[in-house]
Amino acid sequence: MPTSTPVRPARPKDAVQSLERAIAVLTTFDREHRHLTLTEVAERCRLPRSAARRFLHTLVELGFVEVSGRKFTLTPQVLELGYANLSRFTLADVCRPHLEALARNLGLSASVTVLDGPDIRYVSRVEVASGMSVSLKAGSRLPAHRTATGRVLLAALPEAELNRHLDFSAPQDPHPAPAHDERSRLERELDIIRRQGWAFADQVLDVGVQALAVPLRSRTGRVVGALTVSMYQTHESARTLVPRYLPPLLETAGRISLELRAGIDV
Known part of the structure:
Protein backbone atom coordinates (compact mmCIF):
# COMPACT_ATOMS: atom_id res chain seq x y z
CA MET A 1 0.00 0.00 0.00
CA THR A 75 25.49 40.38 19.17
CA PRO A 76 24.50 40.49 22.86
CA GLN A 77 21.51 42.63 21.81
CA VAL A 78 19.65 39.43 20.91
CA LEU A 79 19.54 38.69 24.65
CA GLU A 80 16.95 41.41 25.06
CA LEU A 81 14.91 40.07 22.15
CA GLY A 82 15.20 36.53 23.49
CA TYR A 83 14.10 37.37 27.00
CA ALA A 84 11.20 39.46 25.71
CA ASN A 85 9.97 36.50 23.64
CA LEU A 86 10.86 33.53 25.83
CA SER A 87 10.35 34.68 29.38
CA ARG A 88 8.72 38.08 29.03
CA PHE A 89 11.68 39.65 30.81
CA THR A 90 14.30 41.93 29.31
CA LEU A 91 17.96 41.61 30.16
CA ALA A 92 17.50 44.68 32.35
CA ASP A 93 14.69 42.91 34.25
CA VAL A 94 16.90 39.89 34.86
CA CYS A 95 19.80 42.01 36.13
CA ARG A 96 17.87 44.59 38.13
CA PRO A 97 17.22 42.67 41.40
CA HIS A 98 20.82 41.47 41.48
CA LEU A 99 22.10 45.02 40.96
CA GLU A 100 19.83 46.38 43.68
CA ALA A 101 21.05 43.77 46.17
CA LEU A 102 24.69 44.38 45.25
CA ALA A 103 24.37 48.17 45.48
CA ARG A 104 22.54 47.89 48.81
CA ASN A 105 25.09 45.49 50.33
CA LEU A 106 28.17 47.40 49.18
CA GLY A 107 26.84 50.96 49.18
CA LEU A 108 28.17 51.38 45.62
CA SER A 109 26.63 52.12 42.23
CA ALA A 110 26.24 48.94 40.17
CA SER A 111 25.71 48.48 36.43
CA VAL A 112 25.41 45.93 33.65
CA THR A 113 26.71 46.88 30.21
CA VAL A 114 27.07 45.33 26.76
CA LEU A 115 29.46 46.14 23.95
CA ASP A 116 27.78 48.18 21.21
CA GLY A 117 30.18 49.08 18.40
CA PRO A 118 33.13 51.03 19.85
CA ASP A 119 31.09 51.88 22.97
CA ILE A 120 29.58 50.24 25.99
CA ARG A 121 25.83 50.63 26.43
CA TYR A 122 24.33 50.57 29.93
CA VAL A 123 21.56 47.94 30.10
CA SER A 124 20.71 48.49 33.75
CA ARG A 125 22.12 50.69 36.52
CA VAL A 126 21.46 51.25 40.22
CA GLU A 127 22.89 54.62 41.24
CA VAL A 128 24.23 55.47 44.68
CA ALA A 129 24.64 59.18 45.33
CA SER A 130 28.14 60.38 44.44
CA GLY A 131 29.95 63.46 43.23
CA MET A 132 30.50 62.13 39.71
CA SER A 133 30.26 64.72 36.98
CA VAL A 134 29.12 62.02 34.52
CA SER A 135 25.41 61.15 34.77
CA LEU A 136 24.78 57.54 33.77
CA LYS A 137 21.55 55.61 33.26
CA ALA A 138 20.19 52.74 31.17
CA GLY A 139 20.90 53.55 27.53
CA SER A 140 23.93 55.75 28.28
CA ARG A 141 26.97 55.09 26.10
CA LEU A 142 30.67 55.56 26.78
CA PRO A 143 33.81 54.70 24.79
CA ALA A 144 34.66 51.10 25.70
CA HIS A 145 38.43 51.60 26.01
CA ARG A 146 37.97 54.28 28.70
CA THR A 147 36.01 52.16 31.22
CA ALA A 148 36.69 49.09 33.36
CA THR A 149 33.53 47.39 32.11
CA GLY A 150 34.45 48.15 28.50
CA ARG A 151 37.92 46.73 28.97
CA VAL A 152 36.47 43.48 30.32
CA LEU A 153 34.32 43.24 27.19
CA LEU A 154 37.18 44.16 24.85
CA ALA A 155 39.49 41.61 26.47
CA ALA A 156 37.00 38.86 25.58
CA LEU A 157 36.99 39.64 21.84
CA PRO A 158 38.86 37.59 19.22
CA GLU A 159 41.98 39.39 18.00
CA ALA A 160 40.56 40.48 14.62
CA GLU A 161 37.43 41.88 16.21
CA LEU A 162 39.41 43.63 18.93
CA ASN A 163 41.58 45.33 16.30
CA ARG A 164 38.47 46.55 14.52
CA HIS A 165 37.14 48.08 17.74
CA LEU A 166 40.43 49.79 18.59
CA ASP A 167 40.80 51.14 15.06
CA PHE A 168 37.39 52.80 15.13
CA SER A 169 37.29 56.59 15.35
CA ALA A 170 34.15 58.34 14.24
CA PRO A 171 34.36 61.84 12.72
CA GLN A 172 34.33 64.52 15.41
CA ASP A 173 34.28 61.83 18.12
CA PRO A 174 35.03 63.56 21.46
CA HIS A 175 36.66 60.31 22.63
CA PRO A 176 38.64 59.08 19.59
CA ALA A 177 40.26 55.70 19.27
CA PRO A 178 43.46 55.38 21.33
CA ALA A 179 46.68 56.70 19.82
CA HIS A 180 49.56 54.33 19.09
CA ASP A 181 51.33 54.55 22.48
CA GLU A 182 48.07 54.49 24.39
CA ARG A 183 46.88 51.56 22.30
CA SER A 184 50.03 49.57 23.07
CA ARG A 185 49.50 50.14 26.79
CA LEU A 186 45.82 49.23 26.45
CA GLU A 187 46.62 45.99 24.59
CA ARG A 188 49.03 44.97 27.36
CA GLU A 189 46.38 45.75 29.98
CA LEU A 190 43.74 43.78 28.07
CA ASP A 191 46.05 40.78 28.05
CA ILE A 192 46.30 41.00 31.85
CA ILE A 193 42.52 41.38 32.17
CA ARG A 194 42.01 38.36 29.89
CA ARG A 195 44.16 36.22 32.18
CA GLN A 196 42.94 37.47 35.57
CA GLY A 197 39.23 37.74 34.71
CA TRP A 198 38.51 41.25 35.99
CA ALA A 199 39.38 44.90 35.34
CA PHE A 200 40.04 47.84 37.64
CA ALA A 201 40.07 51.44 36.42
CA ASP A 202 41.33 54.31 38.56
CA GLN A 203 40.20 57.80 37.49
CA VAL A 204 40.10 56.86 33.81
CA LEU A 205 36.55 58.02 33.16
CA ASP A 206 36.25 60.84 35.70
CA VAL A 207 38.35 62.41 38.46
CA GLY A 208 37.96 60.51 41.72
CA VAL A 209 36.08 57.58 40.15
CA GLN A 210 37.31 54.01 40.50
CA ALA A 211 35.54 51.00 39.03
CA LEU A 212 35.80 47.23 39.19
CA ALA A 213 34.25 45.01 36.50
CA VAL A 214 33.80 41.29 35.77
CA PRO A 215 32.30 39.43 32.78
CA LEU A 216 28.84 37.88 32.40
CA ARG A 217 28.75 34.65 30.41
CA SER A 218 26.19 32.70 28.39
CA ARG A 219 25.69 28.92 28.41
CA THR A 220 28.61 28.46 26.03
CA GLY A 221 30.93 30.55 28.20
CA ARG A 222 30.87 33.45 25.77
CA VAL A 223 31.14 36.89 27.40
CA VAL A 224 27.88 38.71 26.61
CA GLY A 225 28.03 41.57 29.10
CA ALA A 226 29.87 42.95 32.11
CA LEU A 227 28.96 43.74 35.71
CA THR A 228 30.65 46.68 37.40
CA VAL A 229 30.62 48.63 40.66
CA SER A 230 32.01 52.13 40.97
CA MET A 231 33.49 54.02 43.89
CA TYR A 232 33.96 57.78 44.28
CA GLN A 233 36.71 59.55 46.21
CA THR A 234 37.75 56.53 48.26
CA HIS A 235 41.45 57.51 48.25
CA GLU A 236 42.27 53.79 48.37
CA SER A 237 44.33 51.76 45.94
CA ALA A 238 43.41 48.70 43.90
CA ARG A 239 45.43 46.66 46.39
CA THR A 240 42.80 47.25 49.09
CA LEU A 241 39.66 47.77 46.98
CA VAL A 242 39.91 44.67 44.78
CA PRO A 243 40.10 42.09 47.63
CA ARG A 244 37.16 43.81 49.32
CA TYR A 245 34.79 44.11 46.37
CA LEU A 246 35.81 41.40 43.89
CA PRO A 247 34.30 38.40 45.77
CA PRO A 248 30.75 39.84 46.04
CA LEU A 249 31.02 41.12 42.46
CA LEU A 250 31.96 37.65 41.18
CA GLU A 251 29.20 36.05 43.23
CA THR A 252 26.59 38.38 41.76
CA ALA A 253 27.96 37.89 38.24
CA GLY A 254 27.66 34.15 38.76
CA ARG A 255 23.99 34.45 39.72
CA ILE A 256 23.21 36.61 36.69
CA SER A 257 25.12 34.26 34.39
CA LEU A 258 23.14 31.29 35.71
CA GLU A 259 19.93 33.04 34.67
CA LEU A 260 21.40 33.86 31.28
CA ARG A 261 22.36 30.20 30.82
CA ALA A 262 18.73 29.25 31.44
CA GLY A 263 17.65 31.59 28.61
CA ILE A 264 18.68 31.76 24.96
CA ASP A 265 22.20 30.80 23.95
CA VAL A 266 24.30 33.51 22.32
Missing part, protein backbone atom coordinates in the same frame (compact mmCIF):
# COMPACT_ATOMS: atom_id res chain seq x y z
CA PRO A 2 1.58 3.31 -1.02
CA THR A 3 2.41 5.73 1.75
CA SER A 4 0.81 9.13 1.60
CA THR A 5 2.96 12.26 1.51
CA PRO A 6 2.22 14.63 4.39
CA VAL A 7 0.49 17.75 3.22
CA ARG A 8 2.13 20.93 4.44
CA PRO A 9 -0.42 23.31 5.95
CA ALA A 10 -1.09 26.32 3.80
CA ARG A 11 0.42 29.57 5.08
CA PRO A 12 -2.26 31.88 6.47
CA LYS A 13 -2.96 34.67 4.04
CA ASP A 14 -1.92 37.31 6.59
CA ALA A 15 1.45 35.68 7.35
CA VAL A 16 4.50 37.80 6.54
CA GLN A 17 7.08 35.65 4.78
CA SER A 18 9.90 38.18 5.18
CA LEU A 19 9.48 38.08 8.98
CA GLU A 20 9.63 34.28 8.90
CA ARG A 21 12.85 34.46 6.92
CA ALA A 22 14.43 37.06 9.23
CA ILE A 23 13.69 34.84 12.24
CA ALA A 24 15.13 31.86 10.36
CA VAL A 25 18.34 33.81 9.77
CA LEU A 26 18.61 34.73 13.46
CA THR A 27 17.96 31.19 14.67
CA THR A 28 20.42 29.60 12.25
CA PHE A 29 23.21 30.67 14.64
CA ASP A 30 23.69 28.17 17.46
CA ARG A 31 26.35 26.66 19.71
CA GLU A 32 28.09 24.87 16.85
CA HIS A 33 27.56 27.69 14.35
CA ARG A 34 28.39 30.96 16.12
CA HIS A 35 30.24 32.50 13.15
CA LEU A 36 28.76 31.98 9.67
CA THR A 37 29.50 33.29 6.20
CA LEU A 38 26.78 34.59 3.88
CA THR A 39 26.92 31.34 1.89
CA GLU A 40 26.56 29.23 5.06
CA VAL A 41 23.57 31.27 6.25
CA ALA A 42 21.90 30.98 2.85
CA GLU A 43 22.43 27.21 2.77
CA ARG A 44 21.25 26.62 6.35
CA CYS A 45 18.15 28.79 5.83
CA ARG A 46 17.55 27.52 2.28
CA LEU A 47 17.46 31.08 0.99
CA PRO A 48 18.90 32.66 -2.15
CA ARG A 49 22.20 34.41 -1.40
CA SER A 50 20.67 37.76 -2.39
CA ALA A 51 17.84 37.34 0.13
CA ALA A 52 20.18 36.13 2.88
CA ARG A 53 22.43 39.14 2.22
CA ARG A 54 19.51 41.59 2.59
CA PHE A 55 18.34 40.00 5.85
CA LEU A 56 21.83 39.85 7.33
CA HIS A 57 22.64 43.47 6.54
CA THR A 58 19.27 44.59 7.92
CA LEU A 59 20.01 42.70 11.15
CA VAL A 60 23.44 44.34 11.24
CA GLU A 61 21.80 47.76 10.93
CA LEU A 62 19.39 46.87 13.78
CA GLY A 63 22.28 45.76 15.98
CA PHE A 64 21.35 42.06 16.26
CA VAL A 65 24.21 40.83 14.06
CA GLU A 66 27.78 42.04 13.54
CA VAL A 67 30.16 41.29 10.71
CA SER A 68 33.91 40.78 10.82
CA GLY A 69 35.52 40.03 7.47
CA ARG A 70 33.33 37.37 5.84
CA LYS A 71 31.83 36.09 9.09
CA PHE A 72 28.53 37.14 10.69
CA THR A 73 27.89 36.72 14.42
CA LEU A 74 24.99 37.44 16.78
Whole structure:
Protein backbone atom coordinates (compact mmCIF):
# COMPACT_ATOMS: atom_id res chain seq x y z
CA MET A 1 0.00 0.00 0.00
CA PRO A 2 1.58 3.31 -1.02
CA THR A 3 2.41 5.73 1.75
CA SER A 4 0.81 9.13 1.60
CA THR A 5 2.96 12.26 1.51
CA PRO A 6 2.22 14.63 4.39
CA VAL A 7 0.49 17.75 3.22
CA ARG A 8 2.13 20.93 4.44
CA PRO A 9 -0.42 23.31 5.95
CA ALA A 10 -1.09 26.32 3.80
CA ARG A 11 0.42 29.57 5.08
CA PRO A 12 -2.26 31.88 6.47
CA LYS A 13 -2.96 34.67 4.04
CA ASP A 14 -1.92 37.31 6.59
CA ALA A 15 1.45 35.68 7.35
CA VAL A 16 4.50 37.80 6.54
CA GLN A 17 7.08 35.65 4.78
CA SER A 18 9.90 38.18 5.18
CA LEU A 19 9.48 38.08 8.98
CA GLU A 20 9.63 34.28 8.90
CA ARG A 21 12.85 34.46 6.92
CA ALA A 22 14.43 37.06 9.23
CA ILE A 23 13.69 34.84 12.24
CA ALA A 24 15.13 31.86 10.36
CA VAL A 25 18.34 33.81 9.77
CA LEU A 26 18.61 34.73 13.46
CA THR A 27 17.96 31.19 14.67
CA THR A 28 20.42 29.60 12.25
CA PHE A 29 23.21 30.67 14.64
CA ASP A 30 23.69 28.17 17.46
CA ARG A 31 26.35 26.66 19.71
CA GLU A 32 28.09 24.87 16.85
CA HIS A 33 27.56 27.69 14.35
CA ARG A 34 28.39 30.96 16.12
CA HIS A 35 30.24 32.50 13.15
CA LEU A 36 28.76 31.98 9.67
CA THR A 37 29.50 33.29 6.20
CA LEU A 38 26.78 34.59 3.88
CA THR A 39 26.92 31.34 1.89
CA GLU A 40 26.56 29.23 5.06
CA VAL A 41 23.57 31.27 6.25
CA ALA A 42 21.90 30.98 2.85
CA GLU A 43 22.43 27.21 2.77
CA ARG A 44 21.25 26.62 6.35
CA CYS A 45 18.15 28.79 5.83
CA ARG A 46 17.55 27.52 2.28
CA LEU A 47 17.46 31.08 0.99
CA PRO A 48 18.90 32.66 -2.15
CA ARG A 49 22.20 34.41 -1.40
CA SER A 50 20.67 37.76 -2.39
CA ALA A 51 17.84 37.34 0.13
CA ALA A 52 20.18 36.13 2.88
CA ARG A 53 22.43 39.14 2.22
CA ARG A 54 19.51 41.59 2.59
CA PHE A 55 18.34 40.00 5.85
CA LEU A 56 21.83 39.85 7.33
CA HIS A 57 22.64 43.47 6.54
CA THR A 58 19.27 44.59 7.92
CA LEU A 59 20.01 42.70 11.15
CA VAL A 60 23.44 44.34 11.24
CA GLU A 61 21.80 47.76 10.93
CA LEU A 62 19.39 46.87 13.78
CA GLY A 63 22.28 45.76 15.98
CA PHE A 64 21.35 42.06 16.26
CA VAL A 65 24.21 40.83 14.06
CA GLU A 66 27.78 42.04 13.54
CA VAL A 67 30.16 41.29 10.71
CA SER A 68 33.91 40.78 10.82
CA GLY A 69 35.52 40.03 7.47
CA ARG A 70 33.33 37.37 5.84
CA LYS A 71 31.83 36.09 9.09
CA PHE A 72 28.53 37.14 10.69
CA THR A 73 27.89 36.72 14.42
CA LEU A 74 24.99 37.44 16.78
CA THR A 75 25.49 40.38 19.17
CA PRO A 76 24.50 40.49 22.86
CA GLN A 77 21.51 42.63 21.81
CA VAL A 78 19.65 39.43 20.91
CA LEU A 79 19.54 38.69 24.65
CA GLU A 80 16.95 41.41 25.06
CA LEU A 81 14.91 40.07 22.15
CA GLY A 82 15.20 36.53 23.49
CA TYR A 83 14.10 37.37 27.00
CA ALA A 84 11.20 39.46 25.71
CA ASN A 85 9.97 36.50 23.64
CA LEU A 86 10.86 33.53 25.83
CA SER A 87 10.35 34.68 29.38
CA ARG A 88 8.72 38.08 29.03
CA PHE A 89 11.68 39.65 30.81
CA THR A 90 14.30 41.93 29.31
CA LEU A 91 17.96 41.61 30.16
CA ALA A 92 17.50 44.68 32.35
CA ASP A 93 14.69 42.91 34.25
CA VAL A 94 16.90 39.89 34.86
CA CYS A 95 19.80 42.01 36.13
CA ARG A 96 17.87 44.59 38.13
CA PRO A 97 17.22 42.67 41.40
CA HIS A 98 20.82 41.47 41.48
CA LEU A 99 22.10 45.02 40.96
CA GLU A 100 19.83 46.38 43.68
CA ALA A 101 21.05 43.77 46.17
CA LEU A 102 24.69 44.38 45.25
CA ALA A 103 24.37 48.17 45.48
CA ARG A 104 22.54 47.89 48.81
CA ASN A 105 25.09 45.49 50.33
CA LEU A 106 28.17 47.40 49.18
CA GLY A 107 26.84 50.96 49.18
CA LEU A 108 28.17 51.38 45.62
CA SER A 109 26.63 52.12 42.23
CA ALA A 110 26.24 48.94 40.17
CA SER A 111 25.71 48.48 36.43
CA VAL A 112 25.41 45.93 33.65
CA THR A 113 26.71 46.88 30.21
CA VAL A 114 27.07 45.33 26.76
CA LEU A 115 29.46 46.14 23.95
CA ASP A 116 27.78 48.18 21.21
CA GLY A 117 30.18 49.08 18.40
CA PRO A 118 33.13 51.03 19.85
CA ASP A 119 31.09 51.88 22.97
CA ILE A 120 29.58 50.24 25.99
CA ARG A 121 25.83 50.63 26.43
CA TYR A 122 24.33 50.57 29.93
CA VAL A 123 21.56 47.94 30.10
CA SER A 124 20.71 48.49 33.75
CA ARG A 125 22.12 50.69 36.52
CA VAL A 126 21.46 51.25 40.22
CA GLU A 127 22.89 54.62 41.24
CA VAL A 128 24.23 55.47 44.68
CA ALA A 129 24.64 59.18 45.33
CA SER A 130 28.14 60.38 44.44
CA GLY A 131 29.95 63.46 43.23
CA MET A 132 30.50 62.13 39.71
CA SER A 133 30.26 64.72 36.98
CA VAL A 134 29.12 62.02 34.52
CA SER A 135 25.41 61.15 34.77
CA LEU A 136 24.78 57.54 33.77
CA LYS A 137 21.55 55.61 33.26
CA ALA A 138 20.19 52.74 31.17
CA GLY A 139 20.90 53.55 27.53
CA SER A 140 23.93 55.75 28.28
CA ARG A 141 26.97 55.09 26.10
CA LEU A 142 30.67 55.56 26.78
CA PRO A 143 33.81 54.70 24.79
CA ALA A 144 34.66 51.10 25.70
CA HIS A 145 38.43 51.60 26.01
CA ARG A 146 37.97 54.28 28.70
CA THR A 147 36.01 52.16 31.22
CA ALA A 148 36.69 49.09 33.36
CA THR A 149 33.53 47.39 32.11
CA GLY A 150 34.45 48.15 28.50
CA ARG A 151 37.92 46.73 28.97
CA VAL A 152 36.47 43.48 30.32
CA LEU A 153 34.32 43.24 27.19
CA LEU A 154 37.18 44.16 24.85
CA ALA A 155 39.49 41.61 26.47
CA ALA A 156 37.00 38.86 25.58
CA LEU A 157 36.99 39.64 21.84
CA PRO A 158 38.86 37.59 19.22
CA GLU A 159 41.98 39.39 18.00
CA ALA A 160 40.56 40.48 14.62
CA GLU A 161 37.43 41.88 16.21
CA LEU A 162 39.41 43.63 18.93
CA ASN A 163 41.58 45.33 16.30
CA ARG A 164 38.47 46.55 14.52
CA HIS A 165 37.14 48.08 17.74
CA LEU A 166 40.43 49.79 18.59
CA ASP A 167 40.80 51.14 15.06
CA PHE A 168 37.39 52.80 15.13
CA SER A 169 37.29 56.59 15.35
CA ALA A 170 34.15 58.34 14.24
CA PRO A 171 34.36 61.84 12.72
CA GLN A 172 34.33 64.52 15.41
CA ASP A 173 34.28 61.83 18.12
CA PRO A 174 35.03 63.56 21.46
CA HIS A 175 36.66 60.31 22.63
CA PRO A 176 38.64 59.08 19.59
CA ALA A 177 40.26 55.70 19.27
CA PRO A 178 43.46 55.38 21.33
CA ALA A 179 46.68 56.70 19.82
CA HIS A 180 49.56 54.33 19.09
CA ASP A 181 51.33 54.55 22.48
CA GLU A 182 48.07 54.49 24.39
CA ARG A 183 46.88 51.56 22.30
CA SER A 184 50.03 49.57 23.07
CA ARG A 185 49.50 50.14 26.79
CA LEU A 186 45.82 49.23 26.45
CA GLU A 187 46.62 45.99 24.59
CA ARG A 188 49.03 44.97 27.36
CA GLU A 189 46.38 45.75 29.98
CA LEU A 190 43.74 43.78 28.07
CA ASP A 191 46.05 40.78 28.05
CA ILE A 192 46.30 41.00 31.85
CA ILE A 193 42.52 41.38 32.17
CA ARG A 194 42.01 38.36 29.89
CA ARG A 195 44.16 36.22 32.18
CA GLN A 196 42.94 37.47 35.57
CA GLY A 197 39.23 37.74 34.71
CA TRP A 198 38.51 41.25 35.99
CA ALA A 199 39.38 44.90 35.34
CA PHE A 200 40.04 47.84 37.64
CA ALA A 201 40.07 51.44 36.42
CA ASP A 202 41.33 54.31 38.56
CA GLN A 203 40.20 57.80 37.49
CA VAL A 204 40.10 56.86 33.81
CA LEU A 205 36.55 58.02 33.16
CA ASP A 206 36.25 60.84 35.70
CA VAL A 207 38.35 62.41 38.46
CA GLY A 208 37.96 60.51 41.72
CA VAL A 209 36.08 57.58 40.15
CA GLN A 210 37.31 54.01 40.50
CA ALA A 211 35.54 51.00 39.03
CA LEU A 212 35.80 47.23 39.19
CA ALA A 213 34.25 45.01 36.50
CA VAL A 214 33.80 41.29 35.77
CA PRO A 215 32.30 39.43 32.78
CA LEU A 216 28.84 37.88 32.40
CA ARG A 217 28.75 34.65 30.41
CA SER A 218 26.19 32.70 28.39
CA ARG A 219 25.69 28.92 28.41
CA THR A 220 28.61 28.46 26.03
CA GLY A 221 30.93 30.55 28.20
CA ARG A 222 30.87 33.45 25.77
CA VAL A 223 31.14 36.89 27.40
CA VAL A 224 27.88 38.71 26.61
CA GLY A 225 28.03 41.57 29.10
CA ALA A 226 29.87 42.95 32.11
CA LEU A 227 28.96 43.74 35.71
CA THR A 228 30.65 46.68 37.40
CA VAL A 229 30.62 48.63 40.66
CA SER A 230 32.01 52.13 40.97
CA MET A 231 33.49 54.02 43.89
CA TYR A 232 33.96 57.78 44.28
CA GLN A 233 36.71 59.55 46.21
CA THR A 234 37.75 56.53 48.26
CA HIS A 235 41.45 57.51 48.25
CA GLU A 236 42.27 53.79 48.37
CA SER A 237 44.33 51.76 45.94
CA ALA A 238 43.41 48.70 43.90
CA ARG A 239 45.43 46.66 46.39
CA THR A 240 42.80 47.25 49.09
CA LEU A 241 39.66 47.77 46.98
CA VAL A 242 39.91 44.67 44.78
CA PRO A 243 40.10 42.09 47.63
CA ARG A 244 37.16 43.81 49.32
CA TYR A 245 34.79 44.11 46.37
CA LEU A 246 35.81 41.40 43.89
CA PRO A 247 34.30 38.40 45.77
CA PRO A 248 30.75 39.84 46.04
CA LEU A 249 31.02 41.12 42.46
CA LEU A 250 31.96 37.65 41.18
CA GLU A 251 29.20 36.05 43.23
CA THR A 252 26.59 38.38 41.76
CA ALA A 253 27.96 37.89 38.24
CA GLY A 254 27.66 34.15 38.76
CA ARG A 255 23.99 34.45 39.72
CA ILE A 256 23.21 36.61 36.69
CA SER A 257 25.12 34.26 34.39
CA LEU A 258 23.14 31.29 35.71
CA GLU A 259 19.93 33.04 34.67
CA LEU A 260 21.40 33.86 31.28
CA ARG A 261 22.36 30.20 30.82
CA ALA A 262 18.73 29.25 31.44
CA GLY A 263 17.65 31.59 28.61
CA ILE A 264 18.68 31.76 24.96
CA ASP A 265 22.20 30.80 23.95
CA VAL A 266 24.30 33.51 22.32
